[in-house]
Amino acid sequence: MTSIGTGYDLSNSVFSPDGRNFQVEYAVKAVENGGTAIGIRCKDGVVLALEKLVVSKLLKHGANKRIATVDRNAGIVSSGLTPDGRHFVSRARDEAAQWRKLYKAPIPTSSLANRMGSYVQAYTLYSSVRPFGVTAIIGGWDAEDELPVDGMVGSGPSVGSGGKQEGSKKGGPSLYMIEPSGLYWGYYGAATGKGRQSAKSELEKLDLAAGNLTLEEGVKEAARILYFAHEDSKDKEFELEMTWISSKDGPTKGRHEEVPKELREEAERLAKKALEGDEDDEDTKMEE
Amino acid sequence: MFRNNYDSDTTTFSPQGRLFQVEYAQAAVGQGSIVVGAVSKSHAVLVALKRQAEELSSYQKKIIQIDSHLGIALSGLAADARVLSNFMKQQSMASHMTYDRPISIADISVRLCDRAQTHTQHAGSRPYGVGLLIAGVDGKGPHLFEFQPSGDAQEMVAASIGARSQAARTFLEDQVKEFESMDEATLITYTLRALIRSQPEDKVLSYDNTSIGVVGLEKSFKLLEGEEILEHVKRAYRLEGRAPEEYSENADEGGSME
C-alpha cells in the first residue's frame, strides 16, 4: 500500500489501516541519506567510525567532530540529521549523569541503550512531535573492576558486607543500535547511513560472533569498511572520524577516546591499499 | 496555499525524509543582506553589508558583540537574532560568573544549536529564521562557526551567508588556503573583497552601509563602523582593481556620498 495521498502519513502517531506509522518510516529515509556510520564490537573493546562527507571547501579540516562521548566510557555515533543526533547525545549524557547521581556508578551500556530506546520511542507517540531523524550506534565498555566505595574517598571494608571479591570479573564491550522507531538491538557489528548495505556485508565477513577480532584489528577493519562503502556510493571527498573504547588494561584505559592520529592514518593507508588491491583483482578478472 | 502536504509544520517529515519547514527557514537566511567571515591563525573577522529600510531610517545592525572575545554577524530575521544574541550573552556571562573563564566558541555554538534544534522537533513553535556567523577567540585560538536554523553549526575557515552570498563563497573557496597566514588588515581586506564580489557593480560599499567586526589573540572584539572602515574598504577596492568614484584619489577624505 502506498503512503502518499492517503492522508495517513501526514501526522506522527497516526496508524495507517494496515498498521504502519509512516512518519517513522520517513524519518528512516532521513537516516538513509546520512554519511555511513559503523560500530564494531571487538573482544577487547569497541570501535566507532563515521564517514563525514565534506560538503564545502570552506569547512575547517579535522574540526566538527561528530562522534560524541557520554559519561567516560561510552560513545555515540549517529547518521541522519546532525542536530537530532546532538539532541540524542545530550539526552544520553543526562541519562548517564542521572544514573550516576542515583547509583554512584557509571551507567551500564545496556541500560543506556534501554533508556535511549524509550526516549526515542516516545517521539513516535504524539502528533505534537516528530520522530528522531537519526539512527544512533552506542558503544561502551562496562568496567570490569570493582568501583571504589565513593569515588576517591576511602577504600571501604576489606571483608564482610561491602567487602571485595577477589578476582571478580564482569562487564566488557557492548554495542547497540537505536532506530527512529525506538527499536534497538545489541550488535557485534552495526552499520547505518548511506553505505549501510555494503558495510553490513563486509561486517558479516568478519565473523565477529567468534570474538577473535582485537581492537586494533577492529580499527583497521572499520577504516577499510568505510572506505569500501564510500567507494560504492560515489561521493566525492570525506573525512574519517574514529573513536574507540578499550578495557582498563587497554590503550584507552576504559575511556571513550578518539583513535590516535598515527593509528588512524595507518588504518586509512591500509584501507586505500586494500581498495586498490580489490580493483586490481577486478581488472585481472576482466582481462581473463 | 502550501506547496505540498508535508510543509505545513516542523513535526512532519516528507516521504523523502525532508523537513520542509526547516528548509524554508533556511531560505529566510538567504533573504537577509550578506555577511562574510574568515579566520587566520591570529584573528577572526566578520564583515557585513547593512540595509536601510527607507531613506529616513537608520541602517540595520548586522554585527553584535556578545563578549569581549566573541561576536556574531546575522542574516535573516533580525528579531530572532536579537533573541539568540541575548541568549548567547547570558551563556557567556554565566561562564564568567561560574568559572571565571570566557566561554569557548565551540561550546556557545553547541548551546545555540541545542536550543534551535528543539524548535525543529516540537509543534507549536517555528524554527529560527536567522543564520549567524560566530567569530571569536578562546584558549584554542580564533574560531569561526556558521550557525543555521536547522540547529547545525559548523566550524569554518571562511563563510558567507545571506543574499548573493554564493559569489562571495566562490571567492573565499579560491582563497581558502591563504587565510591562515594573513595578518589582521589583510584578513579584513579579503573578507571585504568577498563582500564586494557579491554585489552588483553599482552597489558601492560605503561609510554607512558596511560594518566590520574583528577579534584577535591579543585584541578584544571590536566593531568598526563609519570612518574606521574607510581605509580597509579602499584597500579592498584597490586590490579588486576597481575605483568607485567615492574612493578615487581626488574625492575628499571622509567618505561616501550616495
Added chain:
Amino acid sequence: MNHLPQAWGRPRDDVYGPYNNSYLQTSGPSQHTQSPIVTGTSVLAIKFKDGVVIAADNLASYGSLARFTDVKRLLRFNSRAVIGFGGDVSDMQYLTRLLSSLEINENYSVTSSTELAANNLHTYLHKVMYKRRSDFNPLWNQILIAGLDVADNPYLASVDLLGTTFSSPTLATGFGAHLAVPIMRRVCPDEEAAKELTQEQAVETVRECMKVLFYRDARSLDKYSIAVVTKEGVDLKHGEKLEKQSWAFAEGIRGYGTQVN
C-alpha cells in the same frame, strides 16, 4: 519511671537528665546542618617557584573517636589542580561527586575547550559554597584549591562553609591555621619568597608541619596524603607515614603524654 510509650527506648530521665527535646523540633523555623558529624582536620598548602604542595592526613573523626583511618582528603581534579577538604566528610563526598560530574562534562569534548585551571575551579567551588550558605544549608567544609592558574602560574586559594574566599602563598585550614601557618610563613612570608622557594624546601616544610600537627592536634593521624602540582602534572601520594617523630618535648609538659599531674 515513665512507662508511657513516648519514653520507650529513651534514656531514663532520672538517671541521664531530661531528654533534650529541641532535637525533635516539630515547629518553628526549619533547620539544616547545625554542626559537622564525621570530620577531617587540617589541610596545609604552600606555594613554591614551580607549583604548589598540599597535604592532609588520612583520618576521619567521629567526634573524638578516630573512626576512619584511610580517608583520602586530597582530590586530584585534573593535571593542574588538587583540592584538599577539611571539615565534614559526607559533605566532602558530595563535593567529590559534584566535581566528578563537572570533570565528565569538561571531557565531553577535549578538542573544543581548555582544561579547567585551578582558579576556574576555585571560582566554581566558591559559587557552590556561597549558594549553600545563602540557603542556610552550608556544606561544612574548609577547602584549599592548589594548582596552576590559566597562565600556568602557581595558584593557591581557599573557600569555606561561609563562602569566604582567601588567597595567600601559605594556607592551612582548621587547627593548622593556628599551628602550621606561622611555621610555613617562616620559610615563605610573601609572594616574593614563594618565587624563590624550591620544591624540596616546600615539601620539607609541609612534612614538618604535619608532624607538629600530629604532636598537638588530638584529631590528627600520622598517616597522610601529599600532592605536588607543577607543569609536569600532579604527583599525589596517599598513605605517607610521619617520619622521625620525637616526643621528647612531651616530658616537660604537664598533662601531656605520660606525666599526669
